[in-house]
Amino acid sequence: MDALELRELAAACTDDLPGAELEHRSDPDWDLYKVGGKIFLMMTxxxxxxxxxxKAEPEHAEALRAQYADITPGYHMDKKHWITLEGGGTIGEKLVRELVTESYHLVVAGLPKRLVPVPEG
Structure with missing residues (x-):
């Protein structure tokens, strides 16, 4: 999967996540995906x-960095709790979906109860 496909897939994964919102910042150029006002996915x-x-659990983040050449410490973030995914062929669609979803759930778990989104339906 190349880098642009990676970004498109990660963005598409947010469609089914309750309360996920996109914020675009132009200086510097970032797409931030948030839930309850907290970031769970960034693209630049x-x-x-x-x-x-x-975002990832520290032990999981460490294991992923050791296993995949295209996963490195979080760019511009806490290196223990965040990871950077790059296109290059070692990361598959299933893993990207799992990592975006895991990041979302980690952030939701830390939200005050009043900010936790309720799934529709």
Whole structure:
């Protein structure tokens, strides 16, 4: 999966997450996905390569960085709790979906009860 496909897939994963909202910042150029006002997914372009940044449990983040060449410490974030996903072929669609969803649930778990979104239906 190339970097643009990675970003498109990560963005599409947010469609089914209750309360997920997109905020675009132009200086610097970031797409921020939030729930309850807290970021769970970020996308930007590093020099020459688009990236996706998600939250992960520290032990899981460490294991993922060791296993996948295209997963590195979180760009511009706490390196223990955030990871950067890059296109390059070692990350598959299923893993991206799992990581975006996990990041969302980690952030929701830390929200005050009044801000936790209720699924529709």
């Amino acid at each position: 372009d590093l020099p020459g390569r688009p990236v996706v940044v998600v």
